[in-house]
Amino acid sequence: MSRIGTIARRTFLIGSAAIAGGVAFGIYKLNETPENPLTPGTGEAALNPFIFLDQTGVTIITPRAEMGQGVHTTLAALAAEELDLDWQDVRVLHGPPAAAYYNNAMVGGLLPFKEYQMTGWQHMMAGQLDKAGKFLSLQVTGGSTSMRDGFDRLREAGASARETLKLAASDRLGVAAASLRTESGRVIAPDGTSIAYGELAEAAAQIVPPTVTLRDPSQWRYLGQSMPRLDQVAKATGTAQFGIDTRMEGMKFATIRQNPQRAAMSSFDASAAETMPGVEKIIALETGVAVVASNTWLAFQAADAIDITWAPAPYPTDQDAIWAAIEDSFDTEPNSTLRHDGNLVDLPEEATLVEAEYRMPFLAHATMEPMNATALFTGDALQVTCGNQSPVMVRDKCAEATGLTPDQVTVQTTIMGGGFGRRGDVDYAVLAAQVAQQMPGTPIQLTWTREEDMTQDFYRPAAIGRFRGAVQDGKVLALDGKIAGPSVNASAMPRWTGMEASGPDKIHVEGAYDQPYAIPNYRIAGHLTDLGIPLGYWRSVGASVTAFLHETFIDELALAAGRDPLDLRLELMRDEHPPSAACLEKVAEMSGWTGQTPDGIGRGVAFSFSFGTPVAQVVEVAQTDAGIRINKVWVACDVGLALDPSIVRAQMMSGVIFGLSAAAMGEITFADGAVEQQNFYDYDALRMHTAPAVEVAILENKTHLSGAGEPGTPPSMPALGNALFDLTGTRARSLPLMHSFDLLM
């Protein structure tokens, strides 16, 4: 382990012990600052929860986790900007589970406002509600919130550390702090004397940090620039340590088979498995059976040889029954009607009515790194190492499952081989802890097979959308959408917070009710289906479902109105939300949109406002001898302030390819109570030969900084469907599109 790794391990061990001393769920008053969980040793200083200092320099501790989205780099840049670190000296680590790292930009997003319309006081109210993340110990990476969360906090941490170091240097040199400046990780006196930050660690640790003001953006050196990512060398050399790469002295390798019908394990016969090579122990768990062996593959083989009887599924056991249950929920009272403008009843008789029904499948996260965690149980302590999007939840749930208290559990969060929302749930860590508890003193790495990963996911919900609308004289008079399906919040909230979801379910209809279209008669209602299938947050969450419904329907309205689909959107949006309209205009310019396409080429446009970010996309498809190829995607987005343009572009590109993969071929179906798809051969995604070129433009017309990780995904799906309609004249109203079109595979 590297020197920094050693420091972090020791610090975090001590830090977690410190947490036991006084920091526990719910004890904070709203505006009190949580305790600093870092406890430095001799010659070291934790100037605040985000800045750790020792003789070798500064380590920036990030409150959010790196799963590929680039947060390590930009969060570090925020602190380094104020702290005057040279970029090559920047080091970064994930924070331990601690209240200090709560997500300060998440809870406010649950307010049922239309974000594009939010006024100053509404933003302020959301900001106050965000502080409730502290009560909930929401140390969660998700919701495209990391930059909103970190923008002030990490800069303040850097500035506060800088000024503290100046005070320490002032004491040592006997000169006024105001005469000192900082550069390249050193405090510099007027006479040129300079002291490295590390040399000031011990003295700085004794100083109460002063109040600071943040630098004006005109002074920024790093922010707004495309910085070299901190993880690129490690990831290009195979030296990056993912959770699955954890190696400990004496570690054993385990796997698990859980009930594919998502219920309990009834009984099992492991007599054949017990004598197989490398097998050390077979462990019964509530939902399945684990095998501990000397090698992961030997554990896989033995697990396959166990004969297990499963309890039946607690939900409709096949796909037709699931669709029927969703259809039935249209007959129930809507759970929400978050948009209800005008009059949907008395439409003029001369208007042309348009009706359409859409179907969206369940989806899996399918991160490249299968679920895994490593745990060491030693009777009165548990150490868990894994990639995760919620360290406090890992700590608390592992403690609960093993009968320990949270302060007896330490959590090391590694980088993740993909998250997409899957690693916000921590079931895989809890299972590793339970297996480790059966073998005290032996570190256990529990790795799921890809098949286990695919069939034990918390799925993006399926949904049916029933939309009707009216157009007259080239104008849209009405849009009336009903969206039915199981609620991700109803399924996930009890797991994540211990509380039942209640009230209007914003997430179920986000991406539809909150779009910046000035349609005079406009209603979006959500109907919930109580299914019992385990659901989870999937990149772009509600909008991953609703954008396809809403934006395909807008295209259908445009066709009925005899209008160009891009012009019509622009007309509806121009006064309603100019920054959104600017994205449409930009993407039209980038793609050279004329509304006309030659034979063999199809183009489609779509727009979605999600996570505070408007995104407009044009997708181009081409008929080839081998099938229809997705040629190119143009993206224009407005994140308010692009802290790292290269990372924002990469996230948009990634979001697009993730969305197109789902739209083209993503589908999870149930038969006999179990998920049918098993691996990448039947749950595939775009690849080198099927992925489009992607061109991204970043606009900064919006006043509030907003997310980049998810907003690229929603519009890609309807833009592809609309392009395929343009190419073929066939309107596909259900995903995946591979069932309706001869796509290049």
Add this chain to the structure above:
Amino acid sequence: MTIALTVNGHPHQVDLPDDVPLLWVLRDTLGLTGTKFGCGVSACGACTVHIDGEAVRSCQVALGDVWGDVTTIEAQGTPDALSILQKAWVDHQVAQCGYCQSGQIMQAAALLAETPSPSDEDIDTAMAGNLCRCGTYPRIRAAIHDAAAKMSEV
């Protein structure tokens, strides 16, 4: 019974059943964790290594069937001494989560060894078996072209 194996130029004696896939010998026995497990069925390419210079899916090669010298990502270059290909990966900021990139790089290295100036079609064909859920393909393509150009200058 032990089985002899040469990995990255180093000889090893491995005490494992001969049907254990090379992937799991590398990761769990030899501690070479740069090679990744993604699917176990040759559907994602994350486990790609070279045997006598040929790109293979190490999840599908049984220990007893390894027919030559094995090269993994760890021998491509090191953080202090990147290969030209790895340097191109860093220059183009290819990786996002990075989990598939060891396999992508090993596949790309085999492509460039055989086809020093690959066309886009060559890249499509050679790289089609390597899945990336983050969608880094456009940057992978750019990095391969860039590395090809730099290698031709050497």
